[in-house]
Amino acid sequence: MPTTPPPALEPILTPAHHRLWHEVDAFAAEYVAPRVQLMEDDRHKVERRIPQLMAERGWFGVTIPAQYGGMAAGHVAKTVMVHRTGVVSGAAAASLQASQIPVGALQLWGNPEQKNLWLPQAAAGERLLSIAVTEPEAGGHIGGIETTAQHDGEWWVITGEKAHIGNSNLAHLHVVIARTAPPDVHPSRALTAFLVEHDRKGISVDKHKAGLGLNGFTAGRLRMDHVRVPMGNVLGEVGKGMDVAQSASILYGRANLAAVSLGIHEALVSKTAQWLAARPRYEGRLSDLDVLRDRLGAMQARFQTAQSITYEAVHLLDTGKSCDPQLIGAKHTGHQLAADTAREALELHGAHGVTSDQLMQRLFRDIQYTYPPAGTAEFQRIHLARTALGEPAISWSEWLAAERAWARPDPTPA
Numbered sequence: 001m002p003t004t005p006p007p008a009l010e011p012i013l014t015p016a017h018h019r020l021w022h023e024v025d026a027f028a029a030e031y032v033a034p035r036v037q038l039m040e041d042d043r044h045k046v047e048r049r050i051p052q053l054m055a056e057r058g059w060f061g062v063t064i065p066a067q068y069g070g071m072a073a074g075h076v077a078k079t080v081m082v083h084r085t086g087v088v089s090g091a092a093a094a095s096l097q098a099s100q101i102p103v104g105a106l107q108l109w110g111n112p113e114q115k116n117l118w119l120p121q122a123a124a125g126e127r128l129l130s131i132a133v134t135e136p137e138a139g140g141h142i143g144g145i146e147t148t149a150q151h152d153g154e155w156w157v158i159t160g161e162k163a164h165i166g167n168s169n170l171a172h173l174h175v176v177i178a179r180t181a182p183p184d185v186h187p188s189r190a191l192t193a194f195l196v197e198h199d200r201k202g203i204s205v206d207k208h209k210a211g212l213g214l215n216g217f218t219a220g221r222l223r224m225d226h227v228r229v230p231m232g233n234v235l236g237e238v239g240k241g242m243d244v245a246q247s248a249s250i251l252y253g254r255a256n257l258a259a260v261s262l263g264i265h266e267a268l269v270s271k272t273a274q275w276l277a278a279r280p281r282y283e284g285r286l287s288d289l290d291v292l293r294d295r296l297g298a299m300q301a302r303f304q305t306a307q308s309i310t311y312e313a314v315h316l317l318d319t320g321k322s323c324d325p326q327l328i329g330a331k332h333t334g335h336q337l338a339a340d341t342a343r344e345a346l347e348l349h350g351a352h353g354v355t356s357d358q359l360m361q362r363l364f365r366d367i368q369y370t371y372p373p374a375g376t377a378e379f380q381r382i383h384l385a386r387t388a389l390g391e392p393a394i395s396w397s398e399w400l401a402a403e404r405a406w407a408r409p410d411p412t413p414a
């Protein structure tokens with residue numbers, strides 16, 4: 001059912017954001033909610049219908065400028081979409097956000113030909129993208145990437161394996177980060193980003209396997225065996241793949257994951273409040289007991305904090321402010337707070353939580369999935385410690401603001 005944005009977000013949300021909020025709530029109630037149980041029951045199937053419906057509405061192009069047919073609605077709008085979807089289904093929200101990170105990379109680093117070719121297709125929902133950075137062994141260590149791309153005349157030949165790639169089984173175009181220099185070259189100059197079409201010879205995606213949760217969402221393995229792509233498929237400059245990956249992860253990925261965890265967090269709090277208010281105890285309900293109200297109050301406080309830091313970070317981004325630490329902090333702390341709430345929520349459901357309450361179990365499992373993507377907590381804290389110590393670091397949000405200023409008139413309204 002459509003809800004009303006909380007007053008705390010009034011300083012940030014425009015009338016267009018309000019309309020979007022209602023639209024996404026209505027969409028989630030009509031199209032996502034009825035499929036949630038199907039996704040749970042058919043754990044080994046990839047959910048295709050919901051991403052298709054979202055694609056038809058142009059939602060994967062929420063940040064794409066109007067000149068390419070995108071919604072040109074910005075990062076707060078993107079957060080509204082992912083957050084509101086996530087209240088109903090973490091899996092649907094994960095799918096919505098996963099293809100927006102490579103769209104961001106294409107917007108940030110694509111040359112005019114690449115943007116003219118791919119952005120309209122992404123905006124129209126005809127093509128979904130994935131970003132393929134992680135490898136089975138390298139994990140969060142981007143410098144350890146072993147996938148190679150070797151020059152062969154007018155072609156690059158890519159060989160390697162990528163793991164945990166969001167929307168791997170749905171994507172038509174993969175943004176692949178590969179090594180283009182020997183191992184002794186520093187990662188900041190050794191990696192290159194490539195646009196790799198899903199139907200190129202030598203590329204394959206493993207069959208989807210269900211995991212702990214997020215049923216319906218696919219984050220699988222991409223294998224490339226001497227896949228040939230033309231020179232024109234290099235995204236950004238040769239040797240600058242680390243910048244492509246990091247900028248997309250910080251400017252898009254961090255906020256996206258904060259929004260997924262926020263949606264799940266909201267569902268956890270409202271589900272627990274309903275449970276406590278309904279369950280009889282003594283002459284009243286569990287929600288009459290001070291000790292339990294105290295715990296519910298702590299859950300609500302955590303949710304409000306997560307909501308504030310998430311929306312504040314993307315608002316800063318939309319308004320051209322320097323905000324990398326806020327984006328990183330929103331992902332880090334948003335997940336941590338939601339995971340604390342999930343544990344408390346499960347405890348407050350007693351035996352029902354672990355034996356029979358399927359919604360509670362789904363939320364508890366799904367929240368575990370917002371820890372690894374776009375950098376685990378340790379990696380966020382490595383960045384944030386640099387901020388605390390005043391050490392120099394690239395500010396991707398400042399870079400984006402400068403790029404936008406250079407590209408004026410900017411068709412993307414804040």
Ligand SMILES: Cc1cc2nc3c(=O)[nH]c(=O)nc-3n(C[C@H](O)[C@H](O)[C@H](O)COP(=O)(O)OP(=O)(O)OC[C@H]3O[C@@H](n4cnc5c(N)ncnc54)[C@H](O)[C@@H]3O)c2cc1C
Nearest residue numbers: 131132133134139140164165166219369372373374376378
């Ligand atoms: C739902 C989901 C979606 C994802 N989507 C994508 C995607 O679209 N594209 C993509 O490329 N990847 C994606 N990933 C992968 C994700 O980015 C990685 O899981 C993450 O980078 C961590 O890598 P890893 O899981 O191999 O863990 P590892 O890197 O092996 O780390 C294991 C543990 O050790 C810690 N650790 C490792 N190195 C250090 C260090 N130097 N200092 C301190 N602690 C350290 C980690 O924090 C973690 O706790 C996704 C993952 C999930 C779960």
